[in-house]
Amino acid sequence: MSGLEASTVSFPGTETMHSDAAPMLSTGLMASDGLMTPDGLMTSDGLMLFIGLAVAAASLVPLLAAGLRRGLPTGRCAPQPLEPVCFGTSQKVRRSPRHAILQHRGLIGTFFMALVALWLLPAVASLRALGGAVIPAALAFVLPTLLVTIHARRRSTRQ
């Protein structure tokens, strides 16, 4: 017993959505065996089994190829060293450009910080306090303000 059987992949509120799952289970055709809970949710074992099946199905062709390659004579399946692709011969062209790495790091870092600061934290806090029903009302209040602001900014840029 690994302890995973008891835990389910569920989000708050999901448990109450499946109280009508009795017809599916009463037929006896699809009895639960630890991969699904009686409420019809997949357990962690079921999720791991599904991901394992998907990875196995996708890896079938490379694994079969690797098995066949092992059956070949040794000389034919030896890996061949190749030169890396580079456009030009100078040292400056060959070495990795620092600015691309910095640009990438900056983009990813900015995205995560902006995501957390602007969206996730205020959204989670306010939704927990007010509930999901306030979303349309909040949009109806915020979007006209935003549209007017964007329009005003464009006007001022032209001047």
Add this chain to the structure above:
Amino acid sequence: MTALVLSGVWLGIVSTALVACAVLERSARLVPRPDRPELLPLRAFWGGALEAPPARTLTARGLAGFARIIRSQGVVSDHRPGLQLLGRLGACVSLAVGLAIVPFVGTWGGGLADAPLLLLDLQNGLAAIGFLLLMTSFCRIAVGLSERNAWSRLGSARQASRSLAAIGLLTLVLAPLAIGSGSLRLHEIVLGQQLSIAPVAWLLETLGGEFFEILRAWPLPAWNLFTQPLTAILFIPAMGLLLGGSQIADPTSGATLAAGLGIDADPIDAYWSKLEARLSLVLASALFVALFLGAGSIPFFDPARLVLRLSPFVGETLPTLLVAGLHIGSFLAKCLLVLAITARMKRMAALARLDQSIRFATRRLIPLAWANLLLVAASTLWFAEFFGSAG
């Protein structure tokens, strides 16, 4: 048993869709259309020969690709194969998990109140789809960073900026669906599309005459394609920008070509790249069917009534299985239709460079998506206030 059966059904549907993608790619490459010159196969820039390799049968192409994979591998000194494999596997797994959230099978019994048959039934499924697509983008960036040359890293930076624009657009496109259905759960979004609507019924009620009688007798299925057409139109470029292959301008020929990260040395990596591209296409089409075409539901057909009528004669299990099969077949047919239409649109539309696509998305599509969001939120409030429902 349930999880294994559903996994088997999932594998069958996804495999069929992947084979359909390969068949459609072949048809786009080889089938001549003299009457429609815009649908002719792509030709090389110099010489006018077909751009694709000349193998005409799908089996021969598959065998040749498999033989290339068996052949000895090349080892490039500045590649990190571990990170590359991790990136490819991570992208494929996140796309597969995204496909597991999509409700392929419907409900057990066909009724609206029956139990859903889903591999992963998440309460915040729509948000989970967004995060899985973001993870796919990060895995693609990791594949670019696994090579030490300048061009791959520039490609990674481009992929990052493209993901930022596409995720922003996709969030704005998916938000009206959550507002319209009042839930982020995919099963509930699909359930909201099962009934039929009479468009502008309040106007037709006030008008008399034979013509309006006919219009009243022809309702539409309540698919989001009809209730939120602008959302459906904006969903296509958002998914194309997020999951499509990147295009670069070739300075020597002046043409626009497909650019892949890390597929120049290794046939196995080309296999993973192709699998990921096709899985992306299948996920995009399955999401379109589930979010806008009512998943596997057949318009104006109530499967629960079929189960009720047949159950006195053959029991409940057989009609229920028949209904589930009908749902799966309908979903697959819609998915293949979307794939075929997408393939045709790709052949007819002009290829845009990456910077052009990003500029178009940020300058044109994102404001349009904001306006659509405002429209849907306002109409939801309007209907809730004056008619007592969100429809």
